[in-house]
Amino acid sequence: xxxxxxxxxxMFSGLASPVMSQGQIDRETPVLLKADEVEHERDLNLVxxxxxxxxxxxxxxxxxxxxxxxxxxxxxxATGNVAILEPEGDxxxxxxxxxxxxxxxxVAKNIRLLLSDNSRAAAISGRMSNGxxxxxxxxxxxxxxxxxxxKGTPLWQIKAYRITHDREEKTxxxxxxxxxxxxxxxxYTPYLSHPxxxxxxxxxxxxxxxxxxxxxxxxxxxxxxxxxxRDKDMTVELMPTxxxxxxxxxxxxxxxxxxxxxIDISGTITDIRPEIPGAANQIEGDxxxxxxxxxxxxxxxxxxxxxxxxxxxxxxxxxxxxYSFGNDNVLESNLFVEGFHGDSYAAAKxxxxxxxxxxxxxxxMPVIAPILNYHYVSxxxxxxxxxxxxxxxxxxxxxxxxxxxxxxxxxxxxxKTITSSGHVLWAYASLQTDLYHASxxxxxxxxxxxYSSGGAARIYPRxxxxxxxxxxSYSGSTALMIEPIAGVMASPRGGNPDLIPNEDSQVFEFDxxxxxSRNLFSGRDRVEGGQRAYVGIGSGAYGPGGYTSAFLGQTYxxxxxxxxxxxxxxxxxxxxxxxxxxxxxxxxIEAIYRFHLDKNNLEFKRNSVFLGAGxxxxxxxxxxxxxxxxxGSGTLPDREEISFHASSQLSDAWSVRAAVxxxxxxxxxxxxSFGLTYTCDCFTxxxxxxxxxVRDREIKPTDTFLLQLTFKNLGTFATAQTVSQPETAN
Numbered sequence: 195x196x197x198x199x200x201x202x203x204x205m206f207s208g209l210a211s212p213v214m215s216q217g218q219i220d221r222e223t224p225v226l227l228k229a230d231e232v233e234h235e236r237d238l239n240l241v242x243x244x245x246x247x248x249x250x251x252x253x254x255x256x257x258x259x260x261x262x263x264x265x266x267x268x269x270x271x272a273t274g275n276v277a278i279l280e281p282e283g284d285x286x287x288x289x290x291x292x293x294x295x296x297x298x299x300x301v302a303k304n305i306r307l308l309l310s311d312n313s314r315a316a317a318i319s320g321r322m323s324n325g326x327x328x329x330x331x332x333x334x335x336x337x338x339x340x341x342x343x344x345k346g347t348p349l350w351q352i353k354a355y356r357i358t359h360d361r362e363e364k365t366x367x368x369x370x371x372x373x374x375x376x377x378x379x380x381x382y383t384p385y386l387s388h389p390x391x392x393x394x395x396x397x398x399x400x401x402x403x404x405x406x407x408x409x410x411x412x413x414x415x416x417x418x419x420x421x422x423x424r425d426k427d428m429t430v431e432l433m434p435t436x437x438x439x440x441x442x443x444x445x446x447x448x449x450x451x452x453x454x455x456x457i458d459i460s461g462t463i464t465d466i467r468p469e470i471p472g473a474a475n476q477i478e479g480d481x482x483x484x485x486x487x488x489x490x491x492x493x494x495x496x497x498x499x500x501x502x503x504x505x506x507x508x509x510x511x512x513x514x515x516x517y518s519f520g521n522d523n524v525l526e527s528n529l530f531v532e533g534f535h536g537d538s539y540a541a542a543k544x545x546x547x548x549x550x551x552x553x554x555x556x557x558x559m560p561v562i563a564p565i566l567n568y569h570y571v572s573x574x575x576x577x578x579x580x581x582x583x584x585x586x587x588x589x590x591x592x593x594x595x596x597x598x599x600x601x602x603x604x605x606x607x608x609x610k611t612i613t614s615s616g617h618v619l620w621a622y623a624s625l626q627t628d629l630y631h632a633s634x635x636x637x638x639x640x641x642x643x644x645y646s647s648g649g650a651a652r653i654y655p656r657x658x659x660x661x662x663x664x665x666x667s668y669s670g671s672t673a674l675m676i677e678p679i680a681g682v683m684a685s686p687r688g689g690n691p692d693l694i695p696n697e698d699s700q701v702f703e704f705d706x707x708x709x710x711s712r713n714l715f716s717g718r719d720r721v722e723g724g725q726r727a728y729v730g731i732g733s734g735a736y737g738p739g740g741y742t743s744a745f746l747g748q749t750y751x752x753x754x755x756x757x758x759x760x761x762x763x764x765x766x767x768x769x770x771x772x773x774x775x776x777x778x779x780x781x782x783i784e785a786i787y788r789f790h791l792d793k794n795n796l797e798f799k800r801n802s803v804f805l806g807a808g809x810x811x812x813x814x815x816x817x818x819x820x821x822x823x824x825x826g827s828g829t830l831p832d833r834e835e836i837s838f839h840a841s842s843q844l845s846d847a848w849s850v851r852a853a854v855x856x857x858x859x860x861x862x863x864x865x866x867s868f869g870l871t872y873t874c875d876c877f878t879x880x881x882x883x884x885x886x887x888v889r890d891r892e893i894k895p896t897d898t899f900l901l902q903l904t905f906k907n908l909g910t911f912a913t914a915q916t917v918s919q920p921e922t923a924n
Contacts, residue, residue: 226250229261239265247272253281268294276302282392283310288320299323305330311391313337313907315357326362333357335366337906341874347377349877350905352386364393388907397421400429401909407896409516411436425449433517439464441517453493453502460519461485484509486519495531503529511550523551524559537571557593560697564589579609586718596645596695598632602718620660622712626721628652628694635695650693654721658683658712672737679730679747681710689723690757696720704763705790705800706774709747714764725752739780746773748793761799761822768793783807798822810843834858847874878904 230245241263249256259274269292276288285308293300300322307315314337317330336351343349354368365387373381389396397420404414413435421427426448433441443460462484489505506525514520525548532541544563549556565588572581585603590596606624613619633647660681667674698717708714709730714722730747749769756765763770771791778784783806790800799822806815821833837855844850851869856862869882880902886895904910 241265255279270294284308284391293322305333309391311337311907312339313391317357326360328359328361330357330359331355335368336876338874338876341876343376345377349874350375354386359390361390364390364396366390388909391907395419395421395427401911403910403912405900405913407898408894410438413438438462438516450493452495453500454491456490458488459486460517462517484513486514498535499531499533501529501531503527507548508550511552514550524549536573539567539569541565541567543567555594558595560590560592562588562590577609578611579607582606582608590697596632596634596697598630598635598695598697600718601629603627604718616663616665618662618664621658623657624655624712626652626654626656626718628654628718630694632693632695635693646693648693650691652689652691652694652721654685654689654723656683656685656712660710672735675732675734675736677732679710679732680728682725682727683712684725685721685723687723687753689721694719702758702762704770704772705788706745706747706772709749709772714758720757722757726750737780740778742775742777742779744773744775746771748772763790763799766793770799771796782809782813810841813841815839832859835864847872849873876906878902880904 226249227243228246228248228250229243231243233242233244234240235242243261245259247256247258247261249261255278256272257275257277258272260272262271262273263269264271272291273289276286276291278286280286286302287306287308288302289304291300291302302320303318305315305317305320309315313335315330315333315335317333319332320328320330322328332355334351334353335357336348338348338350341349351374352368352371353374354371356369358367358369359365360367366389367385367387368383369385371383371386372379373383387398389398398418400417400419402414402416404412406412413433415431415433417429417431419427419429426446428447429443429445431443431445433443435441439462441460441462444457446455446457446459448455463481464484465482486508487505488507489503491504492500492502494500505527506522507527508514508525514522527546527548528543530541530543532539532543543565544561545565546561546563547559549559565586567586568583569585570581570583574580583603583605586600588598588600588602590598590600604624604626606622609619609621611619611621628651630650630652631648632650634645635647658681660679662677662679664675664677696719699715699720702715704714708716709728726749728747728749730745732743732745734741734743748771749764751764751767751769754766758765763772770793771789773789773791775787776785784804785806786802786804788800788802789798791797792799798820801818801820803816803818806813808814815838817835817837819833819835835855835857837853839851839853841851842849849871851867851871853865853867854863855865857864863885866885867883869880872879880900882900884898884900886898900912902910902912
């Protein structure tokens with residue numbers, strides 16, 4: 195019969211925690227002892243517990259075959275299958291352990307330690323000092339569980355002459371350490387340390403990486419992580435290079451109870467080698483300061499209101515690409531405050547852009563401040579109607595070119611009705627009122643000197659009706675659907691005075707997504723005048739594991755209108771055809787096809803195809819895009835591009851990927867890449883190759899090789915090699 199005792203005597207208060215305990219135990223905490231047998235030898239001052247001994251004090255648990263307490267020497271001994279569970283989740287196993295009564299000193303033999311993240315350590319012997327630091331002699335550590343070799347050896351492990359676990363500093367340190375992979379030593383270090391599993395964040399040096407490329411030469415990245423407080427930290431990184439100067443980077447992060455702040459800043463003093471004479475924002479000469487500043491912030495003032503902003507700045511056009519901070523051509527900065535109430539929304543915003551493209555002038559980029567917007571949506575009435583009010587005020591300024599200010603209010607009544615026979619009707623009536631004042635508005639794009647300034651007003655009413663009649667039937671478990679669509683809308687012709695600049699409706703693309711829109715333009719500056727009707731037909735088959743759908747539509751106008759550019763697809767009385775086909779069956783196949791057909795000769799003005807097929811063992815993706823120069827807004831040249839991506843999950847651990855993109859108009863491959871990855875529970879290996887054909891002033895086409903090794907709890911070690919491609923004759 196097992197015996198249970200509640201003991202508060204000193205000896206079991208000390209016994210309640212083993213060699214790996216944190217600090218001194220509270221001697222007032224009662225101890226629950228369970229054992230098959232308890233013996234007190236008064237002559238020898240010994241208390242002996244035998245057979246399935248279990249001691250519980252608070253959250254600490256000790257199990258052993260035998261536990262002996264020597265009252266005279268104040269020494270506790272646990273033998274036979276010793277197992278100790280710590281409050282942090284660590285479990286220590288040993289054949290034999292001895293500790294003092296106050297649990298500040300102790301020794302153990304044949305230690306096996308299971309940490310809270312399932313990492314493991316083992317040593318021939320161990321010694322605890324001052325109740326806080328444990329020294330293990332001739333130890334080994336590994337976080338690998340399932341990641342093992344053919345003979346059961348962990349994929350990687352650290353063997354060290356001494357392993358020190360400091361529970362107060364929460365670190366694990368190694369002296370004279372060898373890193374082994376598959377049991378073979380691959381590296382040596384006289385000293386190595388990393389946080390123990392209880393640490394979420396800790397200041398210290400992060401893994402160093404490096405590489406070589408034609409722009410920077412040989413470089414290294416030396417990051418240091420600093421914990422400033424529970425809610426804030428930062429990473430300081432030094433990147434010395436042989437050709438690009440010494441770059442210092444600082445990433446600062448802070449969380450608030452109602453928001454966050456992130457700052458990414460870098461700087462160097464170096465030169466820019468001029469490649470294109472007269473290129474915008476290009477700095478020439480030696481010892482020029484270069485850098486960038488990225489800021490991101492959000493703060494919730496209340497449940498309904500928040501403010502925030504994103505700031506992106508670069509010292510010059512090519513800095514971000516040269517030092518691998520990003521590939522953006524235009525940097526957007528914004529500030530905002532916004533509020534939400536039901537379905538309504540109010541906001542004040544400001545925008546600015548920095549243009550990093552070659553041969554572009556920064557003075558052409560606008561600054562928009564402020565944008566004031568209020569959008570009110572009323573609750574639906576019992577008859578299905580609701581009121582929608584969308585108002586804004588916009589001020590846009592430029593150093594060079596058009597300035598404009600706009601006040602706009604658009605009021606719409608929407609009425610939705612579903613008849614008893616299934617017809618779905620959307621009727622609406624809207625009134626858009628705009629007031630503009632603009633300067634230097636171009637009147638003739640062929641003559642930059644032909645511009646005017648002044649004010650303009652516009653009152654733009656519109657009424658419309660949208661009809662849909664979804665019909666459905668079933669074939670087994672598959673739902674078959676066909677839905678005819680038709681709509682009409684009417685408004686006065688014109689509506690776009692010359693003094694109203696076009697700022698928010700410059701890019702136009704006629705496709706299946708805006709065929710039924712109330713205004714084909716996406717912004718406010720351009721309105722679609724006149725009368726228009728549209729028809730379309732949608733169909734689909736929807737089963738338990740997938741679906742197929744298709745759509746085809748066309749629009750009709752009573753009169754020709756010069757609002758849209760010629761050959762845009764909607765410039766005549768009858769528009770081109772637009773449509774889409776989507777196939778997603780139960781099989782691992784997916785296809786999306788969008789098209790734009792000329793109404794006269796049925797030639798394609800746009801083809802966009804996405805195909806994806808195959809299980810994870812072999813997944814293939816194909817993208818093809820073709821845009822005719824005359825389609826849409828006409829501001830972009832012909833584009834025809836095809837890209838292919840393949841990936842294969844060769845096994846649970848190994849995967850491979852490859853991708854290529856080819857420009858069919860200019861007949862050259864714009865990018866190529868290949869990658870191989872191995873991953874398991876404690877290690878990730880990734881090697882990749884990428885060929886970039888981008889040329890931008892000092893940035894040349896390059897081949898990049900990247901090797902990354904990620905060791906669980908230690909970090910990622912990376913090396914990169916970038917080689918410029920040889921110049922080719924034109």
